[in-house]
Every structure is written in C-alpha cells, then in structure tokens.
Amino acid sequence: MSVITSAIFEVQEFTLLSTRAVTNLFKKPRYIQDTLVQMDIIGVGSLLIIILTGFFTGGVLALQSSKSLKAFGAVHLTGQLVSLSLIKELGPVLTALMIAGRVGSGIASELGSMVVTEQIDAMRALGTDPSKKLVTPRMLASTTMTPLLTVVADLLGLVGGWLVSLYSLKLNSSLYWNTALRSLDYNNALEGLIKPVVFGFIVGMVGCYFGLRTSGGTRGVGLSTTQSVVTASILVIVADFFLSKIILELQY
Amino acid sequence: MIAIRFERVTKMFDDQVVLKDFDLKVRKAETKIILGGSGSGKTTILKMVLGLVKPDQGRIWVNDRDITDLSEDELMDIRKEIGMVFQEGALFDSMTVGENVAYPLREARRHTPEEMEAAVRRLLGFVGLADAFDKMPSELSGGMKRRVAIARAVVHRPSIVLYDEPTAGLDPITSRTICDLVIALRDLEGVSSIFVTHDLSAATTLASEMAIRESSGQVTFRSENNEFCLANTRFVILKDGQIIFEGTDESLDTAEDEYVREFLT
Ligand SMILES: Nc1ncnc2c1ncn2[C@@H]1O[C@H](COP(=O)(O)OP(=O)(O)O)[C@@H](O)[C@H]1O
Ligand SMILES: [Mg+2]
Numbered sequence: 289m290s291v292i293t294s295a296i297f298e299v300q301e302f303t304l305l306s307t308r309a310v311t312n313l314f315k316k317p318r319y320i321q322d323t324l325v326q327m328d329i330i331g332v333g334s335l336l337i338i339i340l341t342g343f344f345t346g347g348v349l350a351l352q353s354s355k356s357l358k359a360f361g362a363v364h365l366t367g368q369l370v371s372l373s374l375i376k377e378l379g380p381v382l383t384a385l386m387i388a389g390r391v392g393s394g395i396a397s398e399l400g401s402m403v404v405t406e407q408i409d410a411m412r413a414l415g416t417d418p419s420k421k422l423v424t425p426r427m428l429a430s431t432t433m434t435p436l437l438t439v440v441a442d443l444l445g446l447v448g449g450w451l452v453s454l455y456s457l458k459l460n461s462s463l464y465w466n467t468a469l470r471s472l473d474y475n476n477a478l479e480g481l482i483k484p485v486v487f488g489f490i491v492g493m494v495g496c497y498f499g500l501r502t503s504g505g506t507r508g509v510g511l512s513t514t515q516s517v518v519t520a521s522i523l524v525i526v527a528d529f530f531l532s533k534i535i536l537e538l539q540y
Numbered sequence: 541m542i543a544i545r546f547e548r549v550t551k552m553f554d555d556q557v558v559l560k561d562f563d564l565k566v567r568k569a570e571t572k573i574i575l576g577g578s579g580s581g582k583t584t585i586l587k588m589v590l591g592l593v594k595p596d597q598g599r600i601w602v603n604d605r606d607i608t609d610l611s612e613d614e615l616m617d618i619r620k621e622i623g624m625v626f627q628e629g630a631l632f633d634s635m636t637v638g639e640n641v642a643y644p645l646r647e648a649r650r651h652t653p654e655e656m657e658a659a660v661r662r663l664l665g666f667v668g669l670a671d672a673f674d675k676m677p678s679e680l681s682g683g684m685k686r687r688v689a690i691a692r693a694v695v696h697r698p699s700i701v702l703y704d705e706p707t708a709g710l711d712p713i714t715s716r717t718i719c720d721l722v723i724a725l726r727d728l729e730g731v732s733s734i735f736v737t738h739d740l741s742a743a744t745t746l747a748s749e750m751a752i753r754e755s756s757g758q759v760t761f762r763s764e765n766n767e768f769c770l771a772n773t774r775f776v777i778l779k780d781g782q783i784i785f786e787g788t789d790e791s792l793d794t795a796e797d798e799y800v801r802e803f804l805t
Contacts, residue, residue, distance in 0.1 A: 406627065407631075413619055414619070414643055
C-alpha cells in the first residue's frame with residue numbers, strides 16, 4: 289500500500305472508531321462504573337502535573353511580558369496579558385499536551401497490551417463490545433476532564449502571574465486582578481472551554497485508536513504508545529490553530 | 541446436531557494463505573484435537589468459530605446456524621454458547637480472579653451477586669484454585685492462569701469449548717490436571733470442543749481416557765483398554781493450511797504420511 293492510501297485508510301478507521309464511541313453514548317449497555325474509574329484516573333491523576341504546569345506558565349508569562357510592556361509604559365496591563373494568553377491559548381494547549389503525554393500514552397499502552405495478550409479478543413468472545421466498555425468510557429472521561437483540568441491550570445496560572453507581579457515586578461495586587469479579570473468576557477471564556485473539550489476528545493480517541501491497532505507483541509505496544517503521544521500532540525496544535533481561526537471568524 | 545462445521549474455508553493474511561479449503565466437523569459431545577506446528581493457523585481456526593476472524597471464502601456453522609456473515613451484534617448470541625480458553629489465558633489483568641471468572645455471568649445481567657459468587661466459587665473449586673478468588677492474575681503462575689481461564693470459559697455453561705494450547709509450556713503434572721478437566725467436561729457435561737495443541741502427550745491422554753461419575757458421585761478416570769475404545773475424540777493434523785490426517789488415535793499410530801510420522805516422534 290502506498291503512503292497516501294494507507295493514510296486515508298487510517299483516517300477512515302479513526303473516524304469509524306470515533307463515531308462508534310460517540311453513538312455508544314446513546315446505546316445500552318453503558319459502563320458507568322468504568323467511566324467513573326477513568327475520570328478518576330484522568331482527572332485526579334493528572335491534577336498535580338496540571339497544577340505545576342499552570343502555575344509556572346503563568347509565572348513565566350508575567351515575567352517575560354513585563355519587559356515588553358514596560359517599553360510601552362504599559363506594565364499595568366500584565367494581568368490582562370497573562371489572563372488572555374492563558375485562558376485562550378496556553379491553558380488549553382499545555383493542558384492537552386500534558387494529558388496527551390500522561391493519559392493518552394497510558395490509554396494506548398493499556399489497550400495495546402490488552403490486544404497483544406488477547407484480552408480484547410477474550411472480551412469480544414465473552415460478549416462485550418470493547419468499543420463500549422473500553423473506548424467510550426475513556427473518550428468521555430478525557431473529553432470531560434480536560435476542560436476541568438484546563439480551568440485548574442488557568443487559575444493556577446493567574447496565581448503564578450500574580451505572585452510574580454507582586455514580588456518580582458512590584459505591581460499592585462488589585463491592579464493585577466482587575467486587569468486580569470476584566471478581560472475575561474464571555475467570548476474568551478467560551479473559547480477557553482470549547483478548545484479543551486475538542487482536545488480532550490482528540491487525546492482520548494487517539495490513545496484508544498493506536499492502542500487497539502497494536503500488533504506485533506510487546507514491541508508493538510511501545511510503538512503504539514509513542515505514536516499516540518506524537519499524533520495526539522500534533523493534532524492538538526493543529527486543531528488549536530483551526531479552532532482559533534473559526535472562533536475569530538465567528539466573532540467578527 | 542453438529543456443533544461446529546467449516547466448509548471449504550480459506551483464510552489469508554495479506555498474501556499469506558493460512559487455511560486453504562479447510563473442512564471440519566465437530567459433533568455434539570465430540571472433541572476434535574487439532575495438531576499443527578506453530579503458525580499453522582490453529583488459533584485462527586478457533587477465532588473463526590467465535591466470529592472474531594472472518595473467513596475469506598467458505599462457510600462456518602455453529603450449532604447449525606450459519607455465522608459467516610453475521611454482524612458483531614448478531615454474533616453475541618452465538619458467543620454465549622461458546623467458551624474459549626485463550627493461549628496464555630488472556631485474563632483481564634485489571635480484575636481479580638473472582639471477577640474474571642464472574643465476568644461472563646455479569647455480562648449476561650441475569651444473575652444476582654450471590655448466584656454469581658456461588659457459581660464462581662464452585663468453578664474455582666473444580667479447577668482446584670478455591671483460594672485464588674481474591675488474587676490478581678499477575679500473582680498466578682502460568683498453569684494457574686490457564687486453569688482460571690478454563691473456569692472463566694465454562695462458568696456460563698457453554699455447549700462448545702475451544703482450547704488454544706492450554707498445556708503448552710506447563711509441567712507434566714499441571715498439564716495432566718488440565719487434561720482431566722477437559723475430559724470431565726467432555727464426558728460428564730457433554731461439551732463439544734476443539735482442542736488445539738502441539739503437545740502430543742496431552743493429545744494422547746485426551747484420546748485414550750474417559751471420565752466416569754461413580755454412583756457415589758466421585759469422578760474417576762479410566763484408560764482405553766481391550767474392553768472399550770473411545771470414539772468421541774479424533775485427531776486432525778494441519779500442514780500448510782490443509783488437513784493431512786484425520787482419524788482416531790489408533791489410526792494415527794498406523795498412519796503412513798511422512799509429516800504425520802515426523803510429528804509423532
Ligand atoms: N491478525 C493477523 N494479521 C496478520 N497475520 C496474522 C494474524 N493472525 C495470524 N496471522 C498469521 O497467520 C498465521 C497463523 O497464525 P495462528 O493461527 O496464530 O497460528 P498458530 O496458532 O497455529 O500458531 C501466522 O503465520 C500468523 O503470523
Ligand atoms: Mg496459536
């Protein structure tokens with residue numbers, strides 16, 4: 289098979305699996321327990337890395353931007369710059385990338401080892417549709433948890449930016465929070481929440497897809513894991529561009 | 541009734557022909573032992589019975605129902621009639637042994653938790669692993685995993701059981717225990733089965749011993765002798781995607797084919 293036909297084939301298979309994962313939401317049986325377990329693994333399990341990522345990203349944003357802002361005599365806008373960059377771009381993207389690294393890879397390696405040890409076949413043989421029991425709960429959990437984690441990252445980022453402004457830039461606290469929160473209008477908040485929903489879906493589905501597609505024993509599992517992280521990360525960044533573009537067009 | 545029937549089944553993976561015009565018939569309460577080297581398509585045959593792998597040509601019937609073109613949803617009903625023991629057990633490693641064995645019952649959604657636990661404990665007793673109930677599969681040895689896999693495969697009382705090399709790589713004693721379980725299911729429960737292996741000694745045991753339940757309720761095993769000869773277990777030997785020998789253990793001993801002779805030594 290040429291590279292192009294195999295790429296088209298992969299996109300088609302991925303679309304089929306995603307469609308199944310979504311339509312399963314409206315079909316029985318539903319695996320609610322499995323979904324809650326996944327939400328716990330993805331949500332609670334990623335909390336610490338998201339807190340660290342958000343906090344230091346906010347801090348460095350304040351640090352770097354203050355210099356340029358000072359040149360224009362606009363240091364008082366640091367809060368606004370931190371909050372806009374975080375909420376619209378860096379919060380969703382960095383959270384999604386961290387989730388791709390931690391959760392997407394975990395999903396791919398878990399499902400991949402289930403494939404090579406015939407657990408997926410066993411599941412089908414025992415009357416369970418793996419797309420219902422394995423894929424839909426993971427897709428749902430990462431689609432719902434990524435926005436929540438993004439909000440956490442955003443908040444911690446604002447705190448990080450505030451601490452830097454306060455102690456390093458000697459800015460007034462209330463000035464920082466005023467400008468930071470003023471820019472938080474409905475449109476920006478919406479953009480900041482739509483993106484992580486899409487990213488969460490991408491990361492969860494890519495992890496499931498590469499996991500289930502695994503072949504060739506233990507080596508295959510490693511390969512799937514790597515491919516899922518790389519593919520999910522690239523898709524997140526590409527999707528971010530197009531989502532930003534669409535949202536911009538819609539706003540004007 | 542014929543439990544499993546393959547008619548002129550051909551299966552290819554990419555360009556490699558794994559099975560060519562393959563025919564097979566397994567009657568009620570009969571065991572077919574499929575012998576063949578590694579990569580000869582044994583696992584593929586079992587997966588085709590379950591509809592996990594679809595043939596490229598030919599037709600497959602299970603309990604007289606043509607399953608060749610059934611969709612995944614339609615296959616679910618057929619699969620309830622079949623238990624499969626996968627090569628390395630394929631236990632779900634995120635669940636305890638008890639949860640693994642209970643899995644088919646839980647999926648059926650017809651049983652109370654008490655019924656399920658009773659059935660699981662009875663079966664774990666049957667395979668000699670009553671204390672393993674709360675263990676995780678990672679804590680078990682290879683032989684224990686296979687026995688748990690047998691328990692999981694038969695807990696919902698399927699009429700057909702498929703065994704994929706259940707004795708491979710096991711010591712003779714564990715291997716013997718597993719053969720006894722297979723014989724007991726065949727002779728006492730009337731289970732039809734395909735037993736795939738390249739372990740000739742296990743195959744010979746299956747073909748020459750039978751289980752009897754004494755009036756006291758105890759199960760004993762008897763070897764074939766001059767008084768009786770087992771007719772419910774036959775051999776099939778696979779080579780290059782085709783059957784090169786089919787018959788009882790007696791006819792196997794007198795077979796002429798070079799590959800068959802080679803296989804026996
Ligand atoms: N999903 C698959 N994709 C490609 N080739 C496969 C697949 N499954 C099995 N094969 C090939 O088919 C042949 C038969 O496999 P299998 O039925 O597992 O053999 P056995 O169980 O007798 O060792 C092997 O050469 C194997 O590489
Ligand atoms: Mg095999």
